[in-house]
Amino acid sequence: MTVQKEEIAGGTYALEKALAGEELSYQDGIQLVQEENLFLLGLAADRVRQEQKGNLVTFAASYYLNYTNICAASCPLCAFYRKGGEQDAYTLTVEQVVARAKIAIEQMGATELHIVGGFHPKLGLDYYENMMKAIKAQHPQVTIKAFTPAEIFFISKVTKNSVKEVLTRLKQAGLDALPGGGAEIFHPDTRRKIVVGKCSGEEWLDTARQAHEIGLKSNCTMLFGHIEKPEHIVDHVIKIRDLQKKTGGFTTFIPLKFSLENTELEQKGLVRGESHSIYDLRVIAVSRLLLARVLDNISVYWVALGKKLAQVALSYGGNDLVGTAFSEEIYRATGKNAGTSIQELASLIREIGREPAQRDTFFNIINKF
Numbered sequence: 415m416t417v418q419k420e421e422i423a424g425g426t427y428a429l430e431k432a433l434a435g436e437e438l439s440y441q442d443g444i445q446l447v448q449e450e451n452l453f454l455l456g457l458a459a460d461r462v463r464q465e466q467k468g469n470l471v472t473f474a475a476s477y478y479l480n481y482t483n484i485c486a487a488s489c490p491l492c493a494f495y496r497k498g499g500e501q502d503a504y505t506l507t508v509e510q511v512v513a514r515a516k517i518a519i520e521q522m523g524a525t526e527l528h529i530v531g532g533f534h535p536k537l538g539l540d541y542y543e544n545m546m547k548a549i550k551a552q553h554p555q556v557t558i559k560a561f562t563p564a565e566i567f568f569i570s571k572v573t574k575n576s577v578k579e580v581l582t583r584l585k586q587a588g589l590d591a592l593p594g595g596g597a598e599i600f601h602p603d604t605r606r607k608i609v610v611g612k613c614s615g616e617e618w619l620d621t622a623r624q625a626h627e628i629g630l631k632s633n634c635t636m637l638f639g640h641i642e643k644p645e646h647i648v649d650h651v652i653k654i655r656d657l658q659k660k661t662g663g664f665t666t667f668i669p670l671k672f673s674l675e676n677t678e679l680e681q682k683g684l685v686r687g688e689s690h691s692i693y694d695l696r697v698i699a700v701s702r703l704l705l706a707r708v709l710d711n712i713s714v715y716w717v718a719l720g721k722k723l724a725q726v727a728l729s730y731g732g733n734d735l736v737g738t739a740f741s742e743e744i745y746r747a748t749g750k751n752a753g754t755s756i757q758e759l760a761s762l763i764r765e766i767g768r769e770p771a772q773r774d775t776f777f778n779i780i781n782k783f
Contacts, residue, residue, distance in 0.1 A: 429458045432703040443648035446700045452692055459699035459731035466710045467733040471763040472773040475756055476526045476559075476737030477518030481506045481545070485532030486568070487611030489598075489678075496532070505534060508541070512548045519553050523756070526737065526775045528593055529560035533568040533611070539575060543587040550588035557590045557775040563621035563632070564596025567613040577624050585630055591775050592625050594633030594668055600653050601646040608640060608679065615650075619657055626663025631776060633713075634664045638697050639672040639689030640679060647697060651704045658709045665777055666711035666734060669697050671718040691723050695730045702731025711777060716754070716762075725766050734773075735759055 426449055428442035438446070449455045482505040483496045496503035506514075511529075518524040527549065542561065549558060561569070561584065570577045581589075599605055600615025613621070622632055636650050651667075658664050671694055672685070679685040702712050714732035716724035717739050724735065738754055756772060760783040763770035772781040 428703075429454060432458055432462060432706065435707070437707075438704050440648055440652055443652065443700060443704050444644060446703060447644040447647060447696065449696075452696060452699075455696060455699045456730040459702040460729050462706050463702055463712070463731050463733055466706065469769050470771050470779075471728055471733055471735060471768045472771050472777065472779070473735040473756075473759045474526050474737035474773055474775060475522070475524050476528050476739060477515070477522060477524035478739055479511065479514055479518070479527055479529045480531050481511055481529060482531040482534045482537075484534050485611075486535045487533050487609070489609050489612060492678075505537070508544050508548050511545050512552060515549050515553060515556070519556055522738075524556070524738075525780065526557045526559055528737070528739075529558065530562055530565065530593055530595055533565065533572075535572060537569075537572075539569065539573040539580065539583065542569065543583060546584060546588035558588055559591040559593050559633075559775055560584075560589055562593050562595035562597075563618045563625065564613050566592070566625070567617050567621045577621050578628070581625050581628055581630060585628060589630065591665070592622070592630055592632035594635040594664075594666075597635045597650075598637045599642050599646050600650045601642075604640075604642045604646045607684075608637075615653070619653060622663065623657060623661055626661035631663055631665050633666050633668055634709075635668045635670050636697075636701075637670045637672055639693065640685050647700070648704070651701055655705055655708050658705075664709055665775070666713045667701060667705055667709050668713040668715055668736060669701050670715055673718060691726075694719060694723065695727060698727050698732055699730040716759075721754070721762055725762055728763070728766060728768065734777075735763070 426445050428438060428445040431438055431442060446455065484498045484503050484505055515527055518527065546558060549556065566577060566580055570580045596612060597618055598609055605615055622634065625632055634654050638647060654664065654667060671689060673688065698712065698714065711734050712732050713734040713736045714724045714727040715736050719727060738756060738759065760770035770783045771779050773779055
């Protein structure tokens with residue numbers, strides 16, 4: 415759908431600025447979050463998306479591999495972590511990781527391994543290095559996207575190495591890119607209530623910066639739909655934008671909808687329900703407009719949103735469906751047991767009149783359907 419500027423007449427000044435190609439300020443962002451007419455907001459975000467990315471919607475063949483659920487942190491937003499004594503606590507050996515990688519690549523066609531885990535207090539740097547080396551020895555063609563900036567920061571503290579040393583050694587061992595998890599919400603007013611035992615927002619950003627400076631690309635995320643306020647959303651996205659201007663190292667921005675079930679936030683009654691779809695679409699649209707011409711890929715995580723709402727979100731600024739998410743466990747711990755295939759993602763995209771394409775980790779097109 416081609417959106418003409420006159421169709422968005424009557425929108426706020428911030429919308430007019432966005433359509434004129436001007437960079438939006440913090441106050442503009444607040445105005446957009448509070449924009450009463452969601453339809454106009456969506457039209458503006460979709461127009462900017464179309465100008466930047468055309469009609470293509472991308473996704474990766476990605477296998478999610480969680481090497482441990484044992485975690486030194488105790489974040490109220492997380493249903494995945496265990497402390498080590500529970501019956502279902504686990505840590506995979508390097509051999510088990512490689513065996514799963516083999517299945518993902520040879521049987522599922524994964525081109526990307528998305529490897530993350532809890533903050534294990536007793537694993538040395540050699541465990542992570544050996545994991546990278548062992549995977550690459552058997553599958554040199556696969557892209558390893560592993561260890562969020564939050565994990566890297568924790569590993570540096572536990573192993574008493576600098577962040578740069580950890581990143582450099584892991585890159586030499588075979589690490590290709592970083593996922594964007596652990597960002598949650600940067601603003602301390604919210605972060606201190608939903609994160610316990612994890613790096614600060616500034617430490618996350620600094621770790622990502624150091625990764626970019628040694629040539630490692632990364633994703634970036636934002637967890638929304640819990641206790642955050644509109645200003646915290648805008649603050650988070652602008653901080654991502656500011657770092658992207660300096661490093662150019664982010665490949666995509668992924669707004670992640672908070673999933674409530676089995677979390678401490680639910681158990682304590684701090685969050686009584688998941689965010690409404692209208693709010694979800696608003697956050698995605700505002701993200702597109704705030705990041706316009708700085709970070710062009712906005713990914714819609716269908717696992718969190720559900721497939722139907724994900725389709726709608728692709729008309730509210732999204733241009734990417736992240737990936738197939740084979741074996742995803744983080745959201746599964748909150749009761750979301752979604753599954754999909756390359757063929758289904760392509761069909762979901764065609765149903766809304768867009769063109770599906772499989773990509774690699776770095777947004778190079780592998781195959782069009």
